[in-house]
Amino acid sequence: MFINNSLLDDDQNNDTGAFTANTMSQYEKLAYWVKFYSIIGFIFLGLGVLALLGLLFAASALPENNPISRYMVGITVGTAVALGFFTWYISLLWGYGKALQEFADSRDEKHLEAAMDKRKVFFITTIVLTALSILFTISAASQVIR
Numbered sequence: 001m002f003i004n005n006s007l008l009d010d011d012q013n014n015d016t017g018a019f020t021a022n023t024m025s026q027y028e029k030l031a032y033w034v035k036f037y038s039i040i041g042f043i044f045l046g047l048g049v050l051a052l053l054g055l056l057f058a059a060s061a062l063p064e065n066n067p068i069s070r071y072m073v074g075i076t077v078g079t080a081v082a083l084g085f086f087t088w089y090i091s092l093l094w095g096y097g098k099a100l101q102e103f104a105d106s107r108d109e110k111h112l113e114a115a116m117d118k119r120k121v122f123f124i125t126t127i128v129l130t131a132l133s134i135l136f137t138i139s140a141a142s143q144v145i146r
Contacts, residue, residue, distance in 0.1 A: 019107060028104040034097035041090035048083045055079060085129060092122045 019027075059072035099115035 024104055024107065027100055031097050031100035031104055034093060034100060038090055038094040038097055041086070041093060045083065045086055045090060048079070048086065052076065052079050052083060089125060089129060092118070092125055096122050 055072065055076045059069060059076050062069040062072060096115060096118040099111065099118045103111035103115050
C-alpha cells in the first residue's frame, strides 16, 4: 500500500496510512489556497453577472432596426454561456478545496481519494474548456478575416 513512503509516519505501521505532520500541513495549505482561488473566481463571476446585466440593458436600449442590436444579442448570449461554464468550473474548484479540507481534518484515506477524484475532474475540465476556448477564438478570428 504505502510501504517505504516518506509521506508516512515512520513510527506507525505503514498499512494504516498515517501521514506525517508535514504532509498534513501541506494539504491544509493546499486546501486553503484552492478555496481562496475559488472565492476569487466567485467574485469575478459576480462581476461577470453585473457585466451581463449591463449588456442586457444596453441591448434593450438599442432600436430594433439598428444593425448593432444583432451583435449585442450575440455578445449577450455568448457571455451568458461563458458565465455558465465559469460557474460550473469554479464550483468544481470549490468542491476540490472542500474535499482537501475534509481530508486534512480527518486524515482518512477515503477523503484523500475523493479529493483526488475531484482534482482529476477539475483538470480534465480545464483541458476541455481550454480546447473549446481555442476553437472559439479560431472560429471568431476566421470570421473577422473574411
